[in-house]
Amino acid sequence: MNNLIDIMQMSPEEIQDLINKAMDIIANPGKYSEACKGKILATLFFEPSTRTRLSFESAMLSLGGNVIGFSDGKSSSAAKGESVSDTVQTVGCYADIIAMRHPKEGAPLVASRRAGVPVINAGDGGHNHPTQTLTDLLTIYREKGTLENLTVGLCGDLKFGRTVHSLISAMSRYKNVRFIMISPEELQVPRYLITDVLEANNIPYQEVTSLDDVMPELDVLYMTRVQKERFFNEADYMRLKDSYILTPEKLRTAKETLSIMHPLPRVNEISVAVDDDPRAIYFKQVANGKFIRMALIMKLLEVNA
Numbered sequence: 001m002n003n004l005i006d007i008m009q010m011s012p013e014e015i016q017d018l019i020n021k022a023m024d025i026i027a028n029p030g031k032y033s034e035a036c037k038g039k040i041l042a043t044l045f046f047e048p049s050t051r052t053r054l055s056f057e058s059a060m061l062s063l064g065g066n067v068i069g070f071s072d073g074k075s076s077s078a079a080k081g082e083s084v085s086d087t088v089q090t091v092g093c094y095a096d097i098i099a100m101r102h103p104k105e106g107a108p109l110v111a112s113r114r115a116g117v118p119v120i121n122a123g124d125g126g127h128n129h130p131t132q133t134l135t136d137l138l139t140i141y142r143e144k145g146t147l148e149n150l151t152v153g154l155c156g157d158l159k160f161g162r163t164v165h166s167l168i169s170a171m172s173r174y175k176n177v178r179f180i181m182i183s184p185e186e187l188q189v190p191r192y193l194i195t196d197v198l199e200a201n202n203i204p205y206q207e208v209t210s211l212d213d214v215m216p217e218l219d220v221l222y223m224t225r226v227q228k229e230r231f232f233n234e235a236d237y238m239r240l241k242d243s244y245i246l247t248p249e250k251l252r253t254a255k256e257t258l259s260i261m262h263p264l265p266r267v268n269e270i271s272v273a274v275d276d277d278p279r280a281i282y283f284k285q286v287a288n289g290k291f292i293r294m295a296l297i298m299k300l301l302e303v304n305a
Protein backbone atom coordinates (compact mmCIF):
# COMPACT_ATOMS: atom_id res chain seq x y z
CA MET A 1 0.00 0.00 0.00
CA ASN A 2 1.52 3.29 -1.11
CA ASN A 3 -1.36 5.67 -0.64
CA LEU A 4 -4.09 6.08 1.92
CA ILE A 5 -7.20 7.33 0.15
CA ASP A 6 -9.87 5.18 1.82
CA ILE A 7 -9.60 3.49 5.23
CA MET A 8 -10.89 0.24 3.67
CA GLN A 9 -7.55 -0.08 1.87
CA MET A 10 -6.18 -1.16 5.26
CA SER A 11 -7.08 -4.51 6.78
CA PRO A 12 -7.86 -4.71 10.52
CA GLU A 13 -4.45 -6.43 10.95
CA GLU A 14 -2.64 -3.53 9.23
CA ILE A 15 -4.57 -1.08 11.38
CA GLN A 16 -3.58 -3.01 14.51
CA ASP A 17 0.09 -2.89 13.43
CA LEU A 18 -0.20 0.86 13.02
CA ILE A 19 -1.85 1.22 16.43
CA ASN A 20 0.94 -0.83 17.99
CA LYS A 21 3.55 1.32 16.26
CA ALA A 22 1.83 4.51 17.49
CA MET A 23 1.83 3.12 21.05
CA ASP A 24 5.54 2.39 20.77
CA ILE A 25 6.15 5.93 19.51
CA ILE A 26 4.24 7.27 22.52
CA ALA A 27 6.33 5.13 24.88
CA ASN A 28 9.71 5.74 23.18
CA PRO A 29 9.60 8.99 21.22
CA GLY A 30 13.40 9.34 21.12
CA LYS A 31 13.75 6.13 19.15
CA TYR A 32 11.92 7.70 16.19
CA SER A 33 13.45 11.17 16.15
CA GLU A 34 15.53 10.55 13.02
CA ALA A 35 13.39 7.94 11.26
CA CYS A 36 12.52 10.31 8.39
CA LYS A 37 15.71 12.34 8.29
CA GLY A 38 16.14 13.92 4.85
CA LYS A 39 12.54 13.24 3.84
CA ILE A 40 10.03 15.94 2.94
CA LEU A 41 6.28 15.95 3.58
CA ALA A 42 4.09 18.33 1.56
CA THR A 43 0.78 19.38 3.08
CA LEU A 44 -1.58 20.61 0.35
CA PHE A 45 -4.67 21.97 2.07
CA PHE A 46 -7.38 23.42 -0.16
CA GLU A 47 -9.77 23.60 2.83
CA PRO A 48 -9.35 25.00 6.35
CA SER A 49 -7.68 22.84 8.98
CA THR A 50 -6.06 23.16 12.37
CA ARG A 51 -5.51 19.67 13.78
CA THR A 52 -5.07 17.60 10.66
CA ARG A 53 -2.50 19.81 8.98
CA LEU A 54 -0.56 20.74 12.09
CA SER A 55 -0.52 17.17 13.39
CA PHE A 56 0.85 15.97 10.06
CA GLU A 57 3.52 18.66 10.17
CA SER A 58 4.35 18.03 13.81
CA ALA A 59 4.49 14.28 13.07
CA MET A 60 7.00 14.72 10.24
CA LEU A 61 9.15 17.15 12.24
CA SER A 62 9.18 14.72 15.20
CA LEU A 63 10.43 12.02 12.82
CA GLY A 64 13.36 14.26 11.86
CA GLY A 65 11.91 15.16 8.45
CA ASN A 66 10.96 18.47 6.88
CA VAL A 67 7.70 20.02 5.75
CA ILE A 68 6.58 22.22 2.86
CA GLY A 69 3.10 23.14 1.68
CA PHE A 70 0.22 25.54 1.69
CA SER A 71 -2.81 25.94 3.92
CA ASP A 72 -5.01 27.75 1.43
CA GLY A 73 -5.51 26.81 -2.22
CA LYS A 74 -5.82 30.53 -3.02
CA SER A 75 -2.12 30.95 -2.36
CA SER A 76 -1.26 28.19 -4.86
CA SER A 77 -1.53 28.10 -8.64
CA ALA A 78 -4.95 26.46 -8.22
CA ALA A 79 -6.13 30.08 -7.99
CA LYS A 80 -4.84 30.56 -11.56
CA GLY A 81 -6.80 27.54 -12.75
CA GLU A 82 -4.19 24.79 -12.39
CA SER A 83 -5.62 21.26 -12.11
CA VAL A 84 -5.11 19.05 -9.05
CA SER A 85 -3.30 16.62 -11.26
CA ASP A 86 -0.74 19.20 -12.48
CA THR A 87 -0.28 20.57 -8.96
CA VAL A 88 0.59 17.17 -7.51
CA GLN A 89 2.85 16.22 -10.42
CA THR A 90 4.78 19.35 -9.53
CA VAL A 91 4.79 18.75 -5.77
CA GLY A 92 5.89 15.15 -6.36
CA CYS A 93 9.15 16.62 -7.69
CA TYR A 94 9.77 18.42 -4.40
CA ALA A 95 8.43 16.08 -1.70
CA ASP A 96 8.62 12.39 -0.74
CA ILE A 97 5.03 12.18 0.51
CA ILE A 98 1.90 14.34 0.22
CA ALA A 99 -1.03 14.89 2.60
CA MET A 100 -3.90 16.53 0.75
CA ARG A 101 -7.26 17.98 1.78
CA HIS A 102 -9.67 19.10 -0.90
CA PRO A 103 -13.35 20.16 -1.05
CA LYS A 104 -13.99 17.85 -4.04
CA GLU A 105 -14.74 14.22 -3.30
CA GLY A 106 -12.19 12.05 -5.07
CA ALA A 107 -9.51 14.73 -5.54
CA PRO A 108 -6.89 12.87 -3.44
CA LEU A 109 -7.58 9.70 -5.45
CA VAL A 110 -6.91 11.58 -8.68
CA ALA A 111 -3.80 13.07 -7.08
CA SER A 112 -2.51 9.64 -6.07
CA ARG A 113 -2.50 8.52 -9.70
CA ARG A 114 -0.30 11.42 -10.76
CA ALA A 115 1.95 12.32 -7.86
CA GLY A 116 4.63 9.64 -8.19
CA VAL A 117 4.96 9.70 -4.37
CA PRO A 118 2.58 8.42 -1.66
CA VAL A 119 -0.58 10.49 -1.23
CA ILE A 120 -2.65 10.59 1.95
CA ASN A 121 -6.27 11.76 1.88
CA ALA A 122 -6.55 14.34 4.66
CA GLY A 123 -10.27 14.83 3.98
CA ASP A 124 -12.13 14.99 0.65
CA GLY A 125 -15.35 16.99 0.70
CA GLY A 126 -18.21 15.22 2.47
CA HIS A 127 -16.75 11.82 1.60
CA ASN A 128 -13.92 10.32 3.68
CA HIS A 129 -11.26 11.15 6.24
CA PRO A 130 -9.16 8.03 6.80
CA THR A 131 -6.48 9.52 9.05
CA GLN A 132 -9.11 10.90 11.43
CA THR A 133 -10.43 7.35 11.62
CA LEU A 134 -6.98 5.99 12.45
CA THR A 135 -6.85 8.63 15.18
CA ASP A 136 -10.28 7.59 16.43
CA LEU A 137 -9.39 3.89 16.42
CA LEU A 138 -6.17 4.49 18.35
CA THR A 139 -8.15 6.58 20.83
CA ILE A 140 -10.84 3.93 21.33
CA TYR A 141 -8.23 1.19 21.60
CA ARG A 142 -6.23 3.09 24.23
CA GLU A 143 -9.40 3.83 26.16
CA LYS A 144 -11.16 0.45 25.97
CA GLY A 145 -8.28 -1.95 25.25
CA THR A 146 -10.26 -3.35 22.30
CA LEU A 147 -12.18 -2.35 19.20
CA GLU A 148 -14.73 -5.14 19.69
CA ASN A 149 -17.99 -5.47 21.67
CA LEU A 150 -18.91 -1.80 21.56
CA THR A 151 -22.11 0.17 21.07
CA VAL A 152 -21.06 3.26 19.16
CA GLY A 153 -23.35 6.29 19.03
CA LEU A 154 -22.71 8.74 16.20
CA CYS A 155 -24.48 12.04 16.66
CA GLY A 156 -25.00 15.17 14.57
CA ASP A 157 -24.37 15.69 10.88
CA LEU A 158 -24.03 12.12 9.66
CA LYS A 159 -24.78 13.10 6.07
CA PHE A 160 -21.89 15.45 5.38
CA GLY A 161 -19.56 14.42 8.24
CA ARG A 162 -16.74 12.63 6.45
CA THR A 163 -15.13 11.40 9.66
CA VAL A 164 -18.31 9.47 10.46
CA HIS A 165 -18.34 7.78 7.05
CA SER A 166 -14.80 6.46 7.41
CA LEU A 167 -15.35 5.44 11.04
CA ILE A 168 -18.48 3.39 10.24
CA SER A 169 -16.70 1.58 7.42
CA ALA A 170 -13.64 0.82 9.53
CA MET A 171 -15.50 -0.27 12.66
CA SER A 172 -17.93 -2.47 10.75
CA ARG A 173 -15.14 -5.06 10.62
CA TYR A 174 -14.78 -5.60 14.37
CA LYS A 175 -16.72 -8.27 16.24
CA ASN A 176 -19.95 -7.38 17.97
CA VAL A 177 -19.94 -3.67 17.16
CA ARG A 178 -23.34 -2.00 17.02
CA PHE A 179 -24.07 1.48 15.69
CA ILE A 180 -26.71 3.91 16.91
CA MET A 181 -26.94 6.82 14.51
CA ILE A 182 -28.50 9.91 16.03
CA SER A 183 -29.38 12.76 13.68
CA PRO A 184 -32.19 14.91 12.33
CA GLU A 185 -33.87 13.11 9.41
CA GLU A 186 -32.29 15.48 6.89
CA LEU A 187 -28.79 14.65 8.11
CA GLN A 188 -28.91 10.85 8.18
CA VAL A 189 -25.98 8.76 7.05
CA PRO A 190 -25.75 8.36 3.22
CA ARG A 191 -27.72 5.32 2.01
CA TYR A 192 -24.67 3.61 0.49
CA LEU A 193 -23.26 3.12 3.99
CA ILE A 194 -26.50 1.55 5.17
CA THR A 195 -26.88 -0.83 2.23
CA ASP A 196 -23.28 -1.58 1.20
CA VAL A 197 -21.61 -1.57 4.61
CA LEU A 198 -24.08 -2.17 7.43
CA GLU A 199 -26.79 -4.32 5.84
CA ALA A 200 -24.40 -6.14 3.52
CA ASN A 201 -22.46 -7.34 6.56
CA ASN A 202 -25.43 -7.88 8.92
CA ILE A 203 -24.22 -5.24 11.33
CA PRO A 204 -26.83 -4.16 13.86
CA TYR A 205 -27.73 -0.49 13.60
CA GLN A 206 -30.48 1.92 14.53
CA GLU A 207 -31.29 5.36 13.17
CA VAL A 208 -32.90 7.60 15.78
CA THR A 209 -33.53 11.31 16.36
CA SER A 210 -33.34 11.41 20.17
CA LEU A 211 -29.96 11.32 21.91
CA ASP A 212 -31.58 11.12 25.35
CA ASP A 213 -33.40 7.87 24.56
CA VAL A 214 -30.23 5.97 23.67
CA MET A 215 -27.68 7.57 25.98
CA PRO A 216 -27.69 4.74 28.59
CA GLU A 217 -26.75 2.15 25.94
CA LEU A 218 -23.62 3.82 24.58
CA ASP A 219 -19.97 2.84 25.10
CA VAL A 220 -18.75 5.54 22.73
CA LEU A 221 -20.53 8.78 21.86
CA TYR A 222 -19.03 10.40 18.77
CA MET A 223 -20.36 13.95 18.44
CA THR A 224 -19.98 15.92 15.21
CA ARG A 225 -20.36 19.46 13.96
CA VAL A 226 -23.07 20.39 11.47
CA GLN A 227 -21.00 20.92 8.31
CA LYS A 228 -22.02 24.46 7.40
CA GLU A 229 -19.77 24.65 4.33
CA ARG A 230 -21.55 21.73 2.67
CA PHE A 231 -25.09 23.11 3.01
CA PHE A 232 -26.85 24.50 -0.03
CA ASN A 233 -28.76 27.12 1.90
CA GLU A 234 -28.19 29.12 5.06
CA ALA A 235 -31.76 28.67 6.34
CA ASP A 236 -31.38 24.89 6.56
CA TYR A 237 -28.09 25.26 8.37
CA MET A 238 -29.58 27.72 10.87
CA ARG A 239 -32.48 25.37 11.54
CA LEU A 240 -30.31 22.30 12.08
CA LYS A 241 -27.10 23.61 13.60
CA ASP A 242 -28.09 23.28 17.23
CA SER A 243 -29.99 20.00 16.96
CA TYR A 244 -27.85 18.36 19.65
CA ILE A 245 -25.98 20.06 22.44
CA LEU A 246 -24.29 17.76 24.91
CA THR A 247 -24.42 19.08 28.48
CA PRO A 248 -23.58 17.58 31.89
CA GLU A 249 -27.34 17.11 32.50
CA LYS A 250 -27.73 15.02 29.36
CA LEU A 251 -24.90 12.79 30.54
CA ARG A 252 -26.67 11.87 33.77
CA THR A 253 -28.03 8.66 32.30
CA ALA A 254 -24.79 7.70 30.52
CA LYS A 255 -22.51 4.83 31.51
CA GLU A 256 -19.58 5.57 33.83
CA THR A 257 -17.36 4.04 31.16
CA LEU A 258 -18.70 6.11 28.24
CA SER A 259 -16.06 7.68 25.99
CA ILE A 260 -17.14 11.05 24.59
CA MET A 261 -15.35 11.80 21.34
CA HIS A 262 -15.42 14.55 18.70
CA PRO A 263 -13.09 15.02 15.73
CA LEU A 264 -13.21 18.78 16.44
CA PRO A 265 -13.64 21.63 15.67
CA ARG A 266 -16.69 21.91 17.91
CA VAL A 267 -19.08 24.76 17.49
CA ASN A 268 -21.99 24.27 19.89
CA GLU A 269 -22.38 20.50 20.04
CA ILE A 270 -20.58 19.99 23.33
CA SER A 271 -20.92 22.49 26.12
CA VAL A 272 -17.53 23.43 27.60
CA ALA A 273 -18.93 22.32 30.95
CA VAL A 274 -18.51 18.74 29.69
CA ASP A 275 -14.75 19.18 29.22
CA ASP A 276 -13.96 18.44 32.86
CA ASP A 277 -15.89 15.17 32.81
CA PRO A 278 -13.31 12.34 32.78
CA ARG A 279 -15.36 10.66 30.07
CA ALA A 280 -14.63 13.55 27.66
CA ILE A 281 -11.62 12.41 25.64
CA TYR A 282 -11.66 14.70 22.60
CA PHE A 283 -8.40 16.38 23.53
CA LYS A 284 -6.75 12.99 24.06
CA GLN A 285 -8.01 12.25 20.56
CA VAL A 286 -6.20 15.38 19.31
CA ALA A 287 -2.92 14.17 20.84
CA ASN A 288 -3.32 10.68 19.37
CA GLY A 289 -3.68 12.18 15.89
CA LYS A 290 -0.03 13.11 15.82
CA PHE A 291 1.25 9.67 16.89
CA ILE A 292 -0.83 7.64 14.46
CA ARG A 293 0.21 9.98 11.64
CA MET A 294 3.86 9.43 12.59
CA ALA A 295 3.25 5.67 12.30
CA LEU A 296 1.45 6.14 8.96
CA ILE A 297 4.16 8.33 7.42
CA MET A 298 6.77 5.71 8.38
CA LYS A 299 4.70 2.93 6.87
CA LEU A 300 4.11 4.74 3.57
CA LEU A 301 7.76 5.79 3.29
CA GLU A 302 8.79 2.25 4.24
CA VAL A 303 11.19 3.42 6.94
CA ASN A 304 11.90 1.89 10.32
CA ALA A 305 13.33 3.30 13.48
Ligand code: NCD
Residues within 6 Å of the ligand: 051, 052, 123, 129, 132, 162, 163, 224, 225, 263, 264, 265
Ligand atom coordinates in the same frame (compact mmCIF):
# COMPACT_ATOMS: atom_id res chain seq x y z
C1 NCD B 1 -13.07 17.18 10.74
C2 NCD B 1 -12.97 17.35 9.25
O1 NCD B 1 -12.21 18.19 8.74
O2 NCD B 1 -13.67 16.61 8.58
N1 NCD B 1 -12.02 17.76 11.44
C3 NCD B 1 -10.84 17.10 11.56
O3 NCD B 1 -10.17 16.82 10.61
N2 NCD B 1 -10.45 16.77 12.78
C4 NCD B 1 -14.40 17.47 11.30
C5 NCD B 1 -15.09 18.75 10.95
O4 NCD B 1 -14.58 19.60 10.23
O5 NCD B 1 -16.19 18.92 11.46
